[in-house]
Amino acid sequence: MIRLAGVEKVYRTDRIETVALSQIDLEVAAGDFVAVMGPSGCGKSTLLNLIGLLDAPTKGTVELAGKPVASYRDRDVSRLRNETIGFVFQTFHLIPDLRVLDNVELPLLYRKMSGAERRARATRALERVGLASRLQHFPSQLSGGQQQRVAIARAIAGEPRILLADEPTGNLDSQMGDEVMGLIEDLNQKDGVTVVMVTHDPRQAEKAHRTIRIFDGRQVAC
């Protein structure tokens, strides 16, 4: 499902060159659940961005669902992102000016689909995360845990095969974090969604099938 080979990512700013990742080889099978751990600044988010096609590697290849992504133009990369990947972020990233339902519809806006169908799918996704009663709320009217569940609903509204979660519980207390973790596990087990999740919490990493550790941009043996 996901294959990274010889991936290196270098950030160049005016004066300094930061090697965020180097010599990453990674293979994630369909239905797998991978936790990514490592100290702050070691390149975990960078890895997720590369897998999620939000960024291109400086060296090496990223392959998603067997597609030669490197040769894709922006329009095609965007389509692939839209159809195969769902993102969940530490800081939720909900649009504050939009109601919960409109937030969840977001990925569906970039597909050819009737408005009614969008509504229906977004509503279903919100039911899935247990927020069917909050469709017309604004994000600011929800608790952190609820907001992250909205973000998960948004990530799965388009029924992607891959879920990329960057510290999804990082801003939540442990009870809310457990709820969110439960949802992610559920998606992996019941729907066979491939999950790659960055976490600092060893307890959560245990829920994954396996854990990759990154130290200073390099993959270290498990």
Next chain:
Amino acid sequence: MIFHLLRLVWHRKRQSALLLAELFASFLVLFAVVLGGVVAGDNWRRPLGFEWEDVWFVGVRASSGDRPDEGLAGRDLVALREAVREFPEVRSAAYVDPAPYQHSQWMDGGRIAGRRVMWRMARADDGLPAVLGLKLVAGRWFSREDDPAGTTPMVVSESFARHVFGTTDVVGRDATSEQEREDAAPPAKRRIVGVIADFRQDGELMGPEHYAFQRAEPASGEMRRLPRVLLVRVAPGSGVALEERLLRRLERERPGYTFQIEPLAQMRSSRNATGLIPLATGGVVGLFLMVMVALGLSGVLWQNVTQRTREIGLRRAHGAAAADVFRQVLAEVALLVTLAVAAGALLVVQIPLQDLVTGIRPGAFAASLALTVFGLYGLALASAAYPARLAASLEPAEALRYE
């Protein structure tokens, strides 16, 4: 997507309202300027109803009088006209008051045949059509036939005839104003003897107004007010030499009078130049304002894009292509313009609907509205193009990290 954007615009009330207000105000200003320009252009290309080339204006004034028309005598005016006509270079000469391009107007108005009408008018002698090349559409011009009548003969413009009677077939009709108050003096009797093509005394910039000539022939006996402009049609190419000879001849003919000679062409130039000043000023101010609006809009949108960097990153993460982001910024602006234009159009169509301003043809109004709408869309989209490109060029990963 449209509904999605509508909701966004709706929930961002404060910023949207600000932009809307700016766009609405620009719409009104742009419309005013465009309307002025279109109406002027529309007027400019319409026929004048007379020919000004090779016609000279001769202002006649009695030295004894305090007011311009005091001390004039019909006999003197006839003699002066005859003296001028003796010149071989003079094709024709006739009295009119006020003359074309003169900064003077005479308004009349009343209820005729049950219709309220306002019109511009002038008094003229029997020879004016030859001098000004007036085009008779029906009936005849004034002549000796009109001498004995107790009613004032009148030649009206086509628009006058249509407005009052609904037709140009009005020769012989009574055009006396209805008496509006019991205690007022009975109105002077008037009868229409002819119809001319629409006559625009002020020239190219004058809008469509009704016009009428009343007979004032100095040779036909005494009258209350005599015309004091002699218009002279001269041979093409006549110049200052003839002007001086004419002046000397006139002064010799009636030493008690003073004269002022000026080609109509010259009066026309200065009149039109004066008329174009407000238009040009409006144009410059309008242009300046539009540049300010464009810069302001660009700035606000640029700031808007910066504020929404993370939202843009998020959209990219969820499958929006760079082109989608570009289009979204433009679409949001287009949406606001649509709202502003709808409100503005609703307001300005009241002008023709409520008959607030006369003298604007419906076609000119519609053209101005269309031009303004297109202009504002163009302006807004052009201003949005750069911020939109900026938004589209944001790297998704960077945008998401943006604080």
